[in-house]
Amino acid sequence: MNNTIKNHWADITADKIIRNCDKDTYVCASGITPSGTVHIGNFREIISVELVVRALREKGKNVKFIYSWDDYDVFRKVPKNMPEQDLLTTYLRKPITIVPDVFGIYESYAQYNEKELEKYLPIVGVEPNYIYQASKYRKSDYAQGMKTALDKRDEIIEILNRYRTSDLANDWQPVSVFCNKCDRDTTKVLGRTSEWEIEYSCDSCGNHEVIDLRTTKAAKLPWRIDWPMRWSYEGVDFEPAGKDHHSEGGSFDTAEEVSTKIFDKRPPETFQYDFISIKGRGGKISSSGGEVISLPDVLEVYTPEITRFLFAGTRPNTEFAISFDLDVLKIYEDYEIIERAYFSQPEGAKAQKKKEKTDRIYELSQVHGVPEEMPYQIPIRHLCNILQIFDGDIDGVIKYLGDINENQLERFKVKATCAWNWIKNFAPEEFKFEIQKEKIDIELSDEILTLLEQLRNLTEQKMESLSEQDFGTELYDLMKSNSVESADFFKIIYQILIGKEKGPRLISFLYTIGKDKIINLLDFYKK
Ligand SMILES: [Zn+2]
Structure with missing residues (x-):
């Protein structure tokens, strides 16, 4: 099966990356601010990068897959789905890395959001190297990048102004500061006092001091400079971005120019990925209630392979809905069709052509490589009926089916667990049933x-x-x-x-x- 034709969008992107620059090790990047629960729309970026990483590795390239947590970003807004709203409000304008974890589990609010994603990613085969921006900035790892930005301040202003409706102020500086006394970003950088030193004052507490970029924990670059600086620092070859960044004059456009002109770095290959909507969670959750659908919510009803299939089977620039309603069954059926095709030899040129395409999607949907034999197949509707007859007892179902072999067992259990979760939480009423245990009251002729x-x-x-x-x-x-x-x-x-x-x-x-x-x-x- 290793003669699959590799012309999936991830393969095509990998080819472009290699054409841009031939090297042994490529850097593919993704990242986000952990300012709230990382939702499934954000996951689209991570999985898109992972698919490209996989394609590059299959072409014999070494790949460093980095995931940047922008946890030195400002805490701008208290998300509605978080408890302790009053406490969180007191941390507005401070770096999210010092906001406390209101669930009392992790060291900080940022870390809570980070770890809540990091622990689920390996389940779907995504294992990047995490980079924590708060730690990098506070260790002054980006001191040179900040100095370069200050050295080339006029050029940066010229670039940014071309994309702005109103010009930046004459005294604008390409560095921002979290006040050393009150931690807020309510500061104004007044200028440089020496090659490595800047002077700032704070509007909130009146603090006024000079800090050295090589030793301070307080300084950082604004987003439009920070992003290209890190492309240069890490040597990024590929990074996709969402519609918001890829809009005309958006931060990707300016980052490309800043990268080339300020940091002397060829911008990475990229593509735009589209939004994801959620379908069929009505009733249980209202969309206005601040409910966020994250990776674990999806893994509740979709197996890790089918979760990957949702993304691998759709082009990144296409919007699609993740369904929790009856469409779940259709998705399972679609996946199992391409699974059967993978493990069979179709007749006819047309079927063969189709198989070439779906085989690649099947491969990319696997978490740890394609299994040696076909996983146990049972139509999802039938499985749902059996599960209901057995009242969710998966071991009972396995015994009843009787022909699941040892190698198929693990995947089957995951599938059955997802199916049962779906029946309990999302299946429409007319789909659900329970075998009666006693005589019902009914008049019979x-x-x-x-x-x-x-x-x-x-x-x-x-x-x-x-x-x-x-x-x-x-x-x-x-x-x-x-x-x-x-x-x-x-x-x-x-x-x-x-x-x-x-x-x-x-x-x-x-x-x-x-x-x-x-x-x-x-x-x-x-x-
Ligand atoms: Zn202050």
Whole structure:
């Protein structure tokens, strides 16, 4: 299977990166400010980079995959979904790295948001090197970058002004400061006092002092300078960005120019990734309540492979919705179609061509490489029915299915867990059922009672020997001989089985429930 044709968008991007500059080790970057829960839209950037990293590595290149936490950014706004709003409000305008973790788990608010993502990324096969910007700035690792920005202040102003509607003030400085006394960024940099020193004053507390860029913890670059400085510092070859940064005159445009002209660094290869919307969480969560959908929420209903498939199977510049409604089943079905194709040899040129494309998507959807044999396949709808019959007992389901081998077990358990989570939390009411445990209160005619007894006996005597189709034929014959309309009978039998008037297709449903359970249930209705 290693002869897959590699023309996925990640492969095409990898080729572009190599064409830009031929080297042994490439640096691919992603990053965000941990100012709140990192949501699934932000995850799109991380996974996009990971896919390109993988493509480069498969071309024999060494790749450094860095993920920058901009935790020296300013705490601008208290997110609605956080507790302790009053306490958090007192930290506005301070660096998020010193804001406390209101859940009391981690050292800071920033670290809480960082670790809550970092612990889930390996599950989907994403393992970058993390860089913490607060730590880098406070160690003065970027002192030279800040000095360069100050040295070339006039050129920077000229570049930025071309993208602005109103010019920057004449005394604007390309460095900002968190006050050493009150930690706020309510400061004004007054100018340089020597090659490495700057003078600032604070509007909040009146502090006024001179700091040395080589030793201070307080200085940093504003975003539009910080980003290209880090491209230069890390030698970044590839970094995608969202629509907001990639808009006309947005920070990617200015960063490209600042990178080239100020930091003498060729800007990285890039692409724009689009937004993600969420579908089918209505009822449980209102979108106005500040609810944020993050990676663990998605992993609750999608396996790690299918989570990757959602992104690997869609071009980055295409907007799409992650669904929690019935579409979940369709996504599982789509994935399993390409999985079957991967492990088979299609006939005909057209099918072969399609397979080449989907094989690559299948490969890129895997967390730890393609399994040696095809994972256990069971239609998701059928699995959902069995899970409901077994009331979510996955070990019971495994025993019932009886043909899942050792190598398939782990993946099957994850899939079954996701399916059960979906049934419990998101499946529409008409999809859900519970096998009855006692007799229900229902009035039954003599004909129906006779028919139920005949069905009981048919089940006992012939369910194991007859095919589902022949069993169905016999049941229809019994309905006819008792002059019972099938529609009427279905309503009753579903009520007896699951307490509802409708359910999964009857005959195969009876076979899935199994002989013993059906006999026990029908025995309640003996004449
Ligand atoms: Zn101050």
